Amino acid sequence: MFAMLFALLAVDPVAVETVLTLEPLPEEDDLFFERPVDLAVDARGGIYVLDIEAKRVFIYDKSGSFKKAFGSSGSAPGEFTFSGRRGSGTGFIAVYGERLYVFDGARREISVFGLADLKFQKALPFKTQRSRTNAFWTIDENTFLFYQRTFTEAGPREVVRLLDGEGKELALLMENEITGFRPRGRRGRGRPRGPITITAFSPSTVVGYDAVNRRIIAGYSETAGFGIYDAKGKNTKNLSFKIPRMEVTQTDKEEYNSQERMKSGRLKAEFPEQKQFYQRVISIGKEGFLVFNISPLYRDITGFMIDEKGQVKARFNFHCGENGDLLGESGRLFAIRTNEEGDFSIEEIGLKPKG
Numbered sequence: 287m288f289a290m291l292f293a294l295l296a297v298d299p300v301a302v303e304t305v306l307t308l309e310p311l312p313e314e315d316d317l318f319f320e321r322p323v324d325l326a327v328d329a330r331g332g333i334y335v336l337d338i339e340a341k342r343v344f345i346y347d348k349s350g351s352f353k354k355a356f357g358s359s360g361s362a363p364g365e366f367t368f369s370g371r372r373g374s375g376t377g378f379i380a381v382y383g384e385r386l387y388v389f390d391g392a393r394r395e396i397s398v399f400g401l402a403d404l405k406f407q408k409a410l411p412f413k414t415q416r417s418r419t420n421a422f423w424t425i426d427e428n429t430f431l432f433y434q435r436t437f438t439e440a441g442p443r444e445v446v447r448l449l450d451g452e453g454k455e456l457a458l459l460m461e462n463e464i465t466g467f468r469p470r471g472r473r474g475r476g477r478p479r480g481p482i483t484i485t486a487f488s489p490s491t492v493v494g495y496d497a498v499n500r501r502i503i504a505g506y507s508e509t510a511g512f513g514i515y516d517a518k519g520k521n522t523k524n525l526s527f528k529i530p531r532m533e534v535t536q537t538d539k540e541e542y543n544s545q546e547r548m549k550s551g552r553l554k555a556e557f558p559e560q561k562q563f564y565q566r567v568i569s570i571g572k573e574g575f576l577v578f579n580i581s582p583l584y585r586d587i588t589g590f591m592i593d594e595k596g597q598v599k600a601r602f603n604f605h606c607g608e609n610g611d612l613l614g615e616s617g618r619l620f621a622i623r624t625n626e627e628g629d630f631s632i633e634e635i636g637l638k639p640k641g
Contacts, residue, residue, distance in 0.1 A: 298640040300591055300600035306634040308333065309352045311344065317355055319344075319630035322622050326381040327615050328401060334386060335632060336379040338368040343379065343388065356404050357388075364399070364406030367392040380424035387430075389422040396430070412453045420444075423495040425517050429456060431502060433493040435464065444491040446504050448519045457519025460504045462491050481554040486542050487534055487561040487579075496569035498617045503569065507562035511596075527596040529577065531560040532588065541583045564589060571617030573637065576602055578612075585610040591639060600639040 311317040320339035327333055331348025341359040346352055358365050367390055369375030376391030385407070386399040394417070396410040412432070421433040428451045436443050442464040448456040466488035489508035496503065502519070505512025511526035534557050542548065542555055564577040570591070578589020585606035591599045606612060607624035614620075619635050 297590075297598055297601050300602050301638040301640070302604060303636045303638065304633050305636045306350045308335070308346050308350045308632040310631075311352060311355075317344075319632075321609060322630055322632065323376075323611065324378045325613055325615060325620055325632070326379045326386070327618065328381045334379055334381065336377055336388065338366075338375045338377040341366040341368065343386070361393075363409055364397055366390055366397070376419055378419070378422040380422070382424045382427055385427065387424045389419065391419050394419070410451045410453075412449065417445075421493050423497075425495075425500070427451075429517070431493075431495055433491065446491060446493050446502075459502065459515055459519050459521075460491060460493075460506070460513075462506055464490075466490070481552055483554050483556055486555045486557050486582075487538070488558070489562045490565070492564065492567050494567040494569055494575075494614065496617070497615070498569070498571065501569075503567050503575070505567065507564050510563045512567060525592075525594075525596045527577070527590075527592050527598060529563060529590050529598065531563055532579070533560055534558060538581070541581055544583050566612075568612070568614030568619065569617060570614065570619060570637065573639070574599065576612075576614075576619075578602060580606075580612070584608055587612060591637065600637075602637070604635075 311319065320337055322335050322337045324336045325333060333346040335344040337344065342355045342357040344352065344355050361367065366388065368377045369392055378389040380387045381401065384401045386401055388397045390397065394411065394413045396412070398407045398410065399405060400407055416437045417434040419432060419434050423431040425431055425448065430449050432449055433446050436445050444462045444464055446460040447458045450456055467482055467484040489506060492505050492507050492512065494503040500517040502515040503512050504515060510529050511524065513521050514523040514525065515521050539557050547553060548555060561579055565579045568576045570576055573591060574593040576589055577592055578587050580587050585608065587602065587604040587606065589602045591602055593599050604612065604621070606621060608628065610624050611622045612619065613622065619637070621633050621635050623631050623633070
């Protein structure tokens with residue numbers, strides 16, 4: 287393992303350049319990013335940024351100039367909630383054809399808008415079971431890819447599946463038991479005793495979508511590999527690669543325990559010696575894939591560029607900042623970044639491997 291780690295660390299890092307920076311929001315309109323989490327790109331290059339705290343979608347043209355914002359908080363058709371009473375909110379956005387799709391994690395439904403006028407058209411509910419949606423993509427106007435954590439009598443599980451517009455399962459791609467936490471014990475009258483123990487950096491399901499080639503990537507990070515599926519959920523290829531499991535350092539432990547959710551006393555973390563092989567995967571067009579881990583608080587990324595044959599082409603390191611993220615959309619990479627004051631900026635980045 288040490289020989290492989292040494293060899294991979296000798297691989298050249300990929301050069302990162304800024305391709306496009308989205309224009310700052312106009313202060314005179316009292317607009318600002320509060321928590322942007324996802325974005326989509328239409329066929330003309332327009333960019334749609336979803337902010338789940340502002341309860342709005344911010345729209346830019348292909349050159350990165352700000353055009354308008356729409357959306358509002360509420361429970362009426364076409365309005366957004368995102369945050370529930372328990373846990374952080376989730377929301378996702380997608381474009382397919384001439385429609386914009388916004389998934390509201392708190393309401394567990396998709397709101398569909400027309401791209402031309404941004405008018406609300408319909409809502410598609412997905413309320414068949416208790417679940418938390420970790421990722422969502424629109425495959426076509428009646429096929430949706432969901433990666434969810436579900437809670438059933440059999441225990442908590444991670445599920446990757448295709449659903450139609452009525453919530454009917456079209457294909458089950460992957461289902462894994464969640465093993466990274468131990469529930470609290472019980473004491474008199476069923477009251478919980480002590481914190482929930484969670485295992486940090488434990489293996490999990492990893493999902494991505496390549497809209498250019500209409501293929502789904504799904505794997506389990508206990509192993510260095512993933513499966514590739516077509517738009518109907520059929521497994522067409524399995525890819526494996528040689529990357530190391532990085533050690534969990536004292537810095538990793540301190541950052542993990544610095545998260546707000548860990549300060550409440552309801553959670554207690556235990557740490558393995560090594561992290562999962564990878565935590566995220568993004569398709570990057572003809573260059574292949576990025577597989578990486580991202581730190582929980584400061585969002586530092588460490589990973590590798592993998593080609594279509596599973597060969598390691600370059601190392602990848604990037605810093606997003608607190609509440610930042612790295613997103614893939616139609617073969618393009620977008621970084622949500624924050625500075626020391628907590629201000630957000632969004633840019634498209636390009637990668638240039640050496641050699």
